[in-house]
Amino acid sequence: xxxxxxxxxxxxxxxxxxxxxxxxxxxxxxxxxxxxxxxxxxxxxxxxxxxxxxxxxxxxxxxxxxxxxxxxxxxxxxxxxxxxxxxxxxxxxxxxxxxxxxxxxxxxxxxxxxxxxxxxxxxxxxxxxxxxxxxxxxxxxxxxxxxxxxxxxxxxxxxxxxxxxxxxxxxxxxxxxxxxxxx
Amino acid sequence: xxxxxxxxxxxxxxxxxxxxxxxxxxxxxxxxxxxxxxxxxxxxxxxxxxxxxxxxxxxxxxxxxxxxxxxxxxxxxxxxxxxxxxxxxxxxxxxxxxxxxxxxxxxxxxxxxxxxxxxxxxxxxxxxxxxxxxxxxxxxxxxxxxxxxxxxxxxxxxxxxxxxxxxxxxxxxxxxxxxxxxxxxxxxxxxxxxxxxxxxxxxxxxxxxxxxxxxxxxxxxxxxxxxxxxxxxxxxxxxxxxxxxxxxxxxxxxxxxxxxxxxxxxxxxxxxxxxxxxxxxxxxxxxxxxxxxxxxxxxxxxxxxxxxxxxxxxxxxxxxxxxxxxxxxxxxxxxxxxxxxxxxxxxxxxxxxxxxxxxxxxxxxxxxxxxxxxxxxxxxxxxxxxxxxxxxxxxxxxxxxxxxxxxxxxxxxxxxxxxxxxxxxxxxxxxxxxxxxxxxxxxxxxxxxxxxxxxxxxxxxxxxxxxxxxxxxxxxxxxxxxxxxxxxxxxxxxxxxxxxxxxxxxxxxxxxxxxxxxxxxxxxxxxxxxxxxxxxxxxxxxxxxxxxxxxxxxxxxxxxxxxxxxxxxxxxxxxxxxxxxxxxxxxxxxxxxxxxxxxxxxxxxxxxxxxxxxxxxxxxxxxxxxxxxxxxxxxxxxxxxxxxxxxxxxxxxxxxxxxxxxxxxxxxxxxxxxxxxxxxxxxxxxxxxxxxxxxxxxxxxxxxx
Numbered sequence: 104x105x106x107x108x109x110x111x112x113x114x115x116x117x118x119x120x121x122x123x124x125x126x127x128x129x130x131x132x133x134x135x136x137x138x139x140x141x142x143x144x145x146x147x148x149x150x151x152x153x154x155x156x157x158x159x160x161x162x163x164x165x166x167x168x169x170x171x172x173x174x175x176x177x178x179x180x181x182x183x184x185x186x187x188x189x190x191x192x193x194x195x196x197x198x199x200x201x202x203x204x205x206x207x208x209x210x211x212x213x214x215x216x217x218x219x220x221x222x223x224x225x226x227x228x229x230x231x232x233x234x235x236x237x238x239x240x241x242x243x244x245x246x247x248x249x250x251x252x253x254x255x256x257x258x259x260x261x262x263x264x265x266x267x268x269x270x271x272x273x274x275x276x277x278x279x280x281x282x283x284x285x286x
Numbered sequence: 287x288x289x290x291x292x293x294x295x296x297x298x299x300x301x302x303x304x305x306x307x308x309x310x311x312x313x314x315x316x317x318x319x320x321x322x323x324x325x326x327x328x329x330x331x332x333x334x335x336x337x338x339x340x341x342x343x344x345x346x347x348x349x350x351x352x353x354x355x356x357x358x359x360x361x362x363x364x365x366x367x368x369x370x371x372x373x374x375x376x377x378x379x380x381x382x383x384x385x386x387x388x389x390x391x392x393x394x395x396x397x398x399x400x401x402x403x404x405x406x407x408x409x410x411x412x413x414x415x416x417x418x419x420x421x422x423x424x425x426x427x428x429x430x431x432x433x434x435x436x437x438x439x440x441x442x443x444x445x446x447x448x449x450x451x452x453x454x455x456x457x458x459x460x461x462x463x464x465x466x467x468x469x470x471x472x473x474x475x476x477x478x479x480x481x482x483x484x485x486x487x488x489x490x491x492x493x494x495x496x497x498x499x500x501x502x503x504x505x506x507x508x509x510x511x512x513x514x515x516x517x518x519x520x521x522x523x524x525x526x527x528x529x530x531x532x533x534x535x536x537x538x539x540x541x542x543x544x545x546x547x548x549x550x551x552x553x554x555x556x557x558x559x560x561x562x563x564x565x566x567x568x569x570x571x572x573x574x575x576x577x578x579x580x581x582x583x584x585x586x587x588x589x590x591x592x593x594x595x596x597x598x599x600x601x602x603x604x605x606x607x608x609x610x611x612x613x614x615x616x617x618x619x620x621x622x623x624x625x626x627x628x629x630x631x632x633x634x635x636x637x638x639x640x641x642x643x644x645x646x647x648x649x650x651x652x653x654x655x656x657x658x659x660x661x662x663x664x665x666x667x668x669x670x671x672x673x674x675x676x677x678x679x680x681x682x683x684x685x686x687x688x689x690x691x692x693x694x695x696x697x698x699x700x701x702x703x704x705x706x707x708x709x710x711x712x713x714x715x716x717x718x719x720x721x722x723x724x725x726x727x728x729x730x731x732x733x734x735x736x737x738x739x740x741x742x743x744x745x746x747x748x749x750x751x752x753x754x755x756x757x758x759x760x761x762x763x764x765x766x767x768x769x770x771x772x773x774x775x776x777x778x779x780x781x782x783x784x785x786x787x788x789x790x791x792x793x794x795x796x797x798x799x800x801x802x803x804x805x806x807x808x809x810x811x812x813x814x815x816x817x818x819x820x821x822x823x824x825x826x827x828x829x830x831x832x833x834x835x836x837x838x839x840x841x842x843x844x845x846x847x848x849x850x851x852x853x854x855x856x857x858x859x860x861x862x863x864x865x866x867x868x869x870x871x872x873x874x875x876x877x878x879x880x881x882x883x884x885x886x887x888x889x890x891x892x893x894x895x896x897x898x899x900x901x902x903x904x905x906x907x908x909x910x911x912x913x914x915x916x917x918x919x920x921x922x923x924x925x926x927x928x929x930x931x932x933x934x935x936x937x938x939x940x941x942x943x944x945x946x947x948x949x950x951x952x953x954x955x956x957x958x959x960x961x962x963x964x965x966x967x968x969x970x971x972x973x974x975x976x977x978x979x980x981x982x983x984x985x986x987x988x989x990x991x
Contacts, residue, residue, distance in 0.1 A: 129528075129529040180529040180530070181532040181857075183531075183532050183533070184527055184531065184532075187527060210795075211535070211795060211815075212795065212815070212817075213535075213815070216536055218536075219536065223526060223543070223544070223545065224527060266936075267937065269926075269931070269935070269936055269937030269938075270817060273816045273937035273938065274815060274816055277763070277815070278536065278537055281763065282537050283626075284668075285758065285760065285763055285764070286578075286622045286623055
């Protein structure tokens with residue numbers, strides 16, 4: 104699945120259609136791509152933002168990055184998945200890892216396996232993951248992010264805001280080893 | 287016989303001693319639903335207390351329920367009921383097969399097949415609709431299950447469904463299976479068929495199951511059910527992030543995703559996105575090969591298989607060419623403990639062996655599964671592996687096996703992770719060679735034979751639940767007291783997934799607690815994982831629900847590895863499922879209108895009858911201190927750095943004895959049983975329509991004071 108966030112705008116499609124189509128394909132839609140000049144005879148509205156607003160389509164959501172703005176349709180993409188793509192597109196890899204770990208620790212609750220970030224839609228290399236961990240350790244506002252390790256060597260992260268050390272260690276072992284022993 | 291819907295109305299009885307075949311009226315047993323319920327009623331009425339499982343007086347019942355064969359999703363299970371040879375008191379119990387056997391049995395016109403007595407020589411039973419023949423099995427006896435099935439199919443045709451035993455069953459090994467299809471094993475009752483000289487039961491039917499409701503009504507229900515269903519074990523979130531999914535969890539069995547293939551299919555088949563609104567992709571959700579065997583299994587996967595009338599394909603069907611090196615068929619199939627149980631004997635893991643390189647683990651798994659599936663050995667839900675580890679590493683094998691036998695066993699292979707050890711090991715066990723095979727007597731019996739005491743039972747890593755001889759199966763690790771106390775109420779591993787299909791859904795805890803509150807009266811029925819709280823009333827309700835639904839599914843017969851549907855994958859339903867689906871299907875199929883509560887009450891009758899059978903076979907009302915008494919490791923605090931970790935602190939799942947004792951009483955109360963002893967009272971028995979049972983127990987002095 105192409106999750107790069109870049110879209111090929113179909114000049115014949117409306118902005119609303121484009122966003123829904125991209126979301127169904129697992130991609131965010133960039134505002135810049137919608138703003139690309141359309142041929143004069145295109146049925147597309149000249150101002151995609153106005154078109155989106157006037158459409159009243161409640162499924163369309165906007166996320167503003169540092170420079171770019173991104174759209175997705177909740178008909179085909181959840182907010183949580185869109186948030187992953189947003190941080191990837193913004194190259195906010197530390198934020199991606201830290202916020203994912205905090206959310207997992209708070210919501211499920213569970214620690215997050217490092218190999219989670221290796222798979223789709225993240226596709227980070229081991230070196231990238233290690234680099235992110237180093238940067239997390241260096242930052243002053245990520246002191247709650249800790250690492251746990253299962254007996255099979257698998258590494259996990261958790262947030263001490265929501266999980267104690269003992270709880271995180273036990274959940275790590277359960278998720279990685281115990282669960283497989285109790286199928 | 288009157289027209290029936292759902293039920294065929296007929297039970298086949300085969301008296302093996304005199305070769306007599308007779309027909310019984312299913313509707314005599316309708317209060318016990320079908321399947322397991324009918325089986326227990328027949329055991330209660332016809333098999334006296336004190337009967338040994340291998341005595342001709344014991345009976346074995348292949349049972350199907352009214353929903354089996356009707357097209358209801360996940361309704362292809364066969365429930366086999368008899369006394370359990372592994373049980374310390376030879377208690378009654380059920381074993382279960384998936385596959386197509388029970389559906390074919392219904393199509394042949396039978397709700398159940400009751401095997402009675404003992405054939406004078408090896409036989410197999412041929413059933414083609416209402417034609418029943420007891421055939422000579424001299425050419426089958428001694429053969430593995432694969433060859434047995436092939437030989438029977440050569441006579442009856444491939445459409446015949448065969449349930450057979452291997453050498454383990456013939457040799458009356460306590461831990462033997464009855465198997466159907468390529469990979470569907472019912473553990474624990476194989477030796478009984480062997481004792482009756484029955485190699486196989488084969489059935490072919492040309493009829494159908496009559497449904498009371500208009501077909502459009504049933505289709506409507508099916509579609510509704512298909513919108514609620516998740517993946518295997520009713521896990522309702524995918525294992526990796528996907529655009530449609532709000533949640534994901536690495537441990538989910540919903541493994542289907544873009545980029546993951548049935549790699550050995552020609553051409554390879556992509557499991558794909560599996561959006562829950564797409565009914566056509568339900569069968570791709572559970573790519574169990576990679577879940578059970580690791581990512582390396584993808585390229586060996588031909589497809590996912592499963593049971594009749596089940597959209598969830600949970601059996602991995604692999605082609606492992608390396609098996610030919612060991613004289614085995616390269617095609618191998620199984621699921622869950624069907625893979626992990628046999629290979630569990632390799633306690634030190636499977637390392638690189640025999641030139642199999644990085645795929646050694648998959649080859650080793652396939653060797654183990656092929657061996658036990660052909661020989662018909664049961665792993666006692668994985669216990670055989672833990673027992674090998676304990677007996678070998680603690681030096682007990684060295685002590686109890688004759689020196690010559692001990693020296694002949696290739697322990698070096700076991701230690702270095704060479705899975706060809708499994709070939710040697712299971713051959714010895716199935717053919718009862720030497721002394722080591724007694725490991726398959728089951729824990730309760732070899733513990734006596736080899737003089738193992740408290741240390742064995744109380745050793746945490748052995749995971750033995752009670753001295754009845756069975757291990758954990760979604761016990762304290764699954765919802766604290768909920769799983770723990772469920773595990774006390776059967777005569778074998780509880781095989782109960784009614785709680786797991788909810789707790790293990792992989793939804794966030796807040797959503798699960800909300801749903802728990804709606805079903806059981808309070809969110810406190812459910813604890814967050816590894817953050818356990820003390821026993822309460824709502825957990826007791828949860829336990830009753832799980833136990834009752836377990837018996838219900840095994841009686842209807844529905845797959846308790848999928849049902850009940852307390853949750854769903856649908857955000858628009860706020861992830862709610864529908865626990866009334868069983869009663870809706872029951873009413874539609876049978877034409878007997880039942881509410882959810884009424885059907886649960888019928889299942890409670892089956893629960894109580896099993897309890898009465900246990901009281902009768904143990905000869906005591908004191909269930910609490912005998913049958914239900916849990917081994918010490920369950921409530922012994924863990925230690926870290928020499929210090930005890932207090933129970934009910936985050937991170938420990940160890941239970942507390944006084945809390946479990948309290949919990950037992952609360953569970954007994956839920957069923958109306960005596961809170962002191964755990965035995966059904968006269969009033970409780972009468973409340974579920976078991977007046978005759980109460981009278982017999984009363985006459986034997988087995989009703990609580």
